Amino acid sequence: MDETERDTLSVYFNPPLWAQRIAWVLDRIRKYSVRTILDLGCGEGQLLRCLAQPAPYLCDATLPLDVDVSSRDVYPSLMAGIDICTKSLERARAATEPQEMDDSAPRYATVSPRWNPLTIELWHGELEVASDQFLNRFECIVSTEVVEHLPREVLDRFFPLVLGYYRPQFLLLTTPNYNFNELFTKPGEPSPTGYPDPTGDTDRVFRHHDHKREWTLPEWRQWCEKAALQYGYNIEIGCIGVPEAKDPYGRSTSILGKATHTAVFERGDHRQRIIPPSSNDARIPELVACHIHPVHCRAGKPLSAQEIRDRVKLSLSQSPSNELPVEQMWKEDIDIACGGSRKALIDALIQRPSDGSEPEWQITEAGADIGKWLVLWKNWTPEMFKEAQNLWNGLGDVDREEIGEVIDHAWDECSQEWWLGIQQPTEGDGWSHHHWDITTEVDSNWENEEWPKSLNEDAVEEVTV
Incomplete structure (x- = not known):
């Protein structure tokens, strides 16, 4: 030195x-x-x-x-x-x-x-x-x-x-x-x-x-x-x-x-x-x-309220809980279904059924940040999550490996930053x-x-x- x-x-x-x-x-x-x-x-x-x-x-x-x-x-x-x-x-x-x-x-x-x-x-x-x-x-x-x-x-x-x-x-x-x-x-x-x-x-x-x-x-x-x-x-x-x-x-x-x-x-x-x-x-x-x-092809063009609800159901059926914050489910292609609009998601979930029955959804607000709002699906059951797990467990090694390669490729790109x-x-x-x-x-x-x-x-x- x-x-x-x-x-x-x-x-x-x-x-x-x-x-x-x-x-x-x-x-x-x-x-x-x-x-x-x-x-x-x-x-x-x-x-x-x-x-x-x-x-x-x-x-x-x-x-x-x-x-x-x-x-x-x-x-x-x-x-x-x-x-x-x-x-x-x-x-x-x-x-x-x-x-x-x-x-x-x-x-x-x-x-x-x-x-x-x-x-x-x-x-x-x-x-x-x-x-x-x-x-x-x-x-x-x-x-x-x-x-x-x-x-x-x-x-x-x-x-x-x-x-x-x-x-x-x-x-x-x-x-x-x-x-x-x-x-x-x-x-x-x-x-x-x-x-x-x-x-x-x-x-x-x-x-x-x-x-x-x-x-x-x-x-x-x-x-x-x-x-x-x-x-x-x-x-x-x-x-x-x-x-x-x-x-x-x-x-x-x-x-x-x-x-x-x-x-x-x-x-x-x-x-x-x-x-x-x-x-x-x-x-x-x-x-x-x-x-x-350029913006995504669906920017500002949400799907119908029913299609958005179906996507949310699919996301929650693969979750161990019937309740998720908006920002967590947003990444599961819910954003694309909503055209990027948080308002489209909330409007779809609070819409009352046409037959006058009780809505399937309950939204708990948490301040002005909609990403932190909690979405609860009342009709969710633990069996839905088990079925999703069984589907994954039933995949062959080749199928799992192909899915894993897609995810690994994405993380390899991120690791450069x-x-x-x-x-x-x-x-x-x-x-x-x-x-x-x-x-x-x-x-x-x-x-x-x-x-x-x-x-x-x-x-x-x-x-x-």
Whole structure:
């Protein structure tokens, strides 16, 4: 071990810090029910890819929003990303292109049905160049781990362009917390692997070679609040990213702050747009990809109420109980029978028989999240489940093997991704809703989730975002 490794401390985040940032964005998009999103500095498209996962239900504005924000689904209809790096955009193109959907294939051998249409655009261009293509199209603009990379002349144009000209309903920002860097070295010792401020404005040492600045909490608050006041926005400052283990020298994030600053800007009035001055050498952003994600052939086209009830009976007859939550039976092709509509399912089950007899179904509501409602089939008997078991047990080895191969094939495809949403992190942001797992293809350089011991390595954490 060389001297540099001895003087540099390893700081671990679980889930990884980049994933916690995406989770934070997801929580805000759920909270505000945002459907159109622009990602400034989208990089390789991790955020867009996450948001592009199909919701399990058809979006229905007539249904009440769940008071539990973490239980809300996300229904983006239009998303766009812009970046200056062509290589990153090529990866973003691949990460966000539609997955092939075979409506006739077995459920375990195909992707989840998409019930809501989605368009994703990718633009190549500079963030500081105004484009009419981004006017009046996006409720929310997101920019994570970007502003710290901007040269002074570009940073000075950031708020005038985004808040003064585009004027979205919401702006979500994240950036590294400079004070947190202290945890990467022993007390009182300078970082042997950091990067001196390239602008020469300060004597600070930054986390990444391309950072032009890193803000302390007071500096971040002052910078954001000034812009919010100037352009008529309300502001909420926060932070995310607590190390998995305590600092060996007793230093606390309650004093230094967490690893990442956050800011939510919400438009407070309808001021007139301010047209930013244009540069003579400015290049208008260019559209390099446009993905149209098609919906399932039965989206919004439910079967008859009787056919839906028959499907539910089939599902419950294979269950050891006469009662199941909607979200559990939904995956057994009930969603396809209902055309993705939860309302179609509930309407079919509460419909009274035409002969005036008592309905076969009892529904127990559990808040606004219909997925948690319990459906009870009064005519279910244990013999139905036994018959289903006997049918499975009576299958020959060849038949079971064929069924098993279909299921194994599906899980083999899933194993190429991290399904981090199953875990509950310490902070709890964005992870409690299983429909919106945060995924990324496994990168062999990042199997270990610790912060790199050497901040001079190319694979520093910010680069992965």
